[in-house]
Structure formats: structure tokens, C-alpha cells
Amino acid sequence: MARTKTFDEASASRLARETFHDHGYAATSVQQLTAATGLSRSSLYDTFGDKHGLFLRSFAQYCEDNADVIEDELAGDQGGARERLQRHLRTKIDGPSSQRGCLLAKATAELGATDDDVAKTSTEFYTRYERALAACVRDAQAAGDVRDDLDAMAIAAMLLSLLRGIETLNRAGYPTTSLAFAVDTTMTMLAPAT
Template identity: 45%
Template sequence: MARPRTFDEAQVLRAVRDQFWNKGYAATSMDDLMRATGLGKGSLYGAFGDKHQLFLRIFDSYCTNSMESMRQALEGPDAGALERLRHYLLGAATASAGPSRRGCLLARGTAELASEGATDVTDRALQAFQGIEAQFTDCLAKAQRHGDVAASADPRKLAAMLLAVFRGLEALGKAGMDEACLRGMVETAFDGLPVSARRRR
């Protein structure tokens, strides 16, 4: 009969997530994870599998939670959809210029493990990026229906452009670009959107 677990699984997974997030996958050893969680190697292996399986669990949870947080920020009526999207990206710009600059676990994990041929990670990352693009597309389509975006525009192409801006904010923030520059990038991207004649008035 299996022995009941004597630890808080959610707390352990948060500690593991922060360890991977702060140090990266390769630089994190099982000894690091044991120290961070207070668990022995046998307990970690027994509950979560090996290091890669543990990372996959953290990575998948991070992607899922990020997508849900984005959905909640962007959902709403057609009216105000464009402003919600702009506000979300401006928030991302501010966060990217924050003092920790540890960036996004999705981007960091993908960049690190893609070169190792970890298709389970890259497949999940692609799914997440496509999900972000889909949420941006939906928001832009709402703005288009409301008359804030030109009827001739392709919401998906605009969403792909904004996705590139969104991912670029983190890379530039980690390099030390200040908040004003990052927010300026977002404002410039939105100034370049094909708006309707009604909105121009």
C-alpha cells in the first residue's frame, strides 16, 4: 500500500517552478530541487518523476495559468476591446522592465530546451503562442465589429504582429531597455493599426 504524501504538493511545485525560473533548466540540479523543496530525491522521483518530467509539469501549468490570466484580462464586450488589448500590452511592457528581469518561463524554457531537441517542450510552447495569437485575434475582431479597426484589416495578421511585439518586450527588457522605451514600442504598434474612419474622427 502506498504511503500517503506528507507534503503540500502545490507548495512544492511553486518552489520547483521558482528554481527553474530563476536558474534555468540546465543550471538546476536535483540537489537544487531537493534544497528548494526540502524533499529527498526519492520523494521527488516518486511523486513527480525525473527532472524533465517535473519541468514539463511546471511548464504546462505555467502556460495554462498564463493563458487563463490573459483570457480574463481581455474578455469583455466588443466596445473597449482595443483598449483592453492596449492596456494588457502596456502592462507587459512595465513588467518586462521590472527589477527582477527574470522574464517569462514560457520563453526561457522554450529558448533553452529547443536546442536540446525537446519536442515535448517546443510543442507545448507553440500551442501556447498560438493560443496567445488567437486571443489577440479575437480581441481585434471584437474591435473591428465595434468599428475601432478598419473593416478591411485582417485581425489575425494584426495579432501576429502584436504577438511579435509582446515577445520582444521581454527580450529587450532583460537586456536593460527602460520602461518608457518599452511602452513606447506598444504605443507605436497601436498607432500603426488600421483604424476605422469613425475612430479617426
């Protein structure tokens, strides 16, 4: 007779995600995962297959959750589209997760070139992110707050590159004043001619 699961898989996945986020994939042991989730080794393996299966589940949910938040932030009704863009860029400098870094960036750097599943999930996330940025740019262009002679998708690609650079430099201890200057300069360059 099969045993009934007495734990919530989504909760276990979230707890594991925090451990992977703190230590990286390779440096996270199964012992750390069982301690973090409260699962026995057998429950972990029965439910997720192995450490890699648990990581993929945790990573996919992290990407989904973050894409949802980003889409909401950029499409929200807090101020105009230009203000939403600038606020989004600035939160990557001094927001609550700015020093911890992004699990997506960490996982992509560690596994993206060797793990097709991680690469696929990362690409799907970045595609959603770029589309959300482009939609916000188009809204700002329609309001006359961003240059309309530039392609919205091209601007979105530039902003996504800037965001990833901000994260890397921020984690390396680069001065936040310089990062803020980069954001402000980018927004100035996107402003329509007066």
C-alpha cells in the same frame, strides 16, 4: 506497503517552477529543487520521475495558468477591447514580471529546439495566446476602434511578435520609453482612418 504522500504535488510543482524560473532548466540542480520544495530526492523521483519530469509538469502548469490569465485580461469587461489590448501590451513593459522575464520564453530559448515536449507545450500556449489576441482585435474591430481592413489573426500574430520582442528587449535593459513608443505606434497604426 506503499507510503502515503504527505505533500501536495501541485504545490511542489509550483515551488519547483519558481526555482526553474530563477535559474533556468540546466542550471537548476536536484539539490536546489529538493530545498525549494521540501521534498526528499526519493519523493521527487517517485512522484515526478526525474528533474525533467518535474520541469515538464511545472512548465505545463505555468503555461496553462498564464494562458488563463491572458484570456481573462483580453476578454474582460475593463474598458473597450482596444483599451484592453493596449493595457495588455503596456503591462509587458512595466508590469510586475517585466524584469524577471517569462519562464516560457526562457524555456523555449533553452530547450525548444531540442525537447519535443517543451516545443509542443510552447506551441499550444502561443496558439491560445494568438487566439485570445485575435478575439480581442475582432471585438475592437466590431466597435470601430481597430482597422477592419486587416485580418484579425494577422494582427494577433504581429502583436504576439511585438510582445515577445518587448520582453527580450526589456530584459536586456532597453529603454522602456522606446518600448512604450513601439506599443503606442502599433496602436496608432491599428486605429481606423478618421
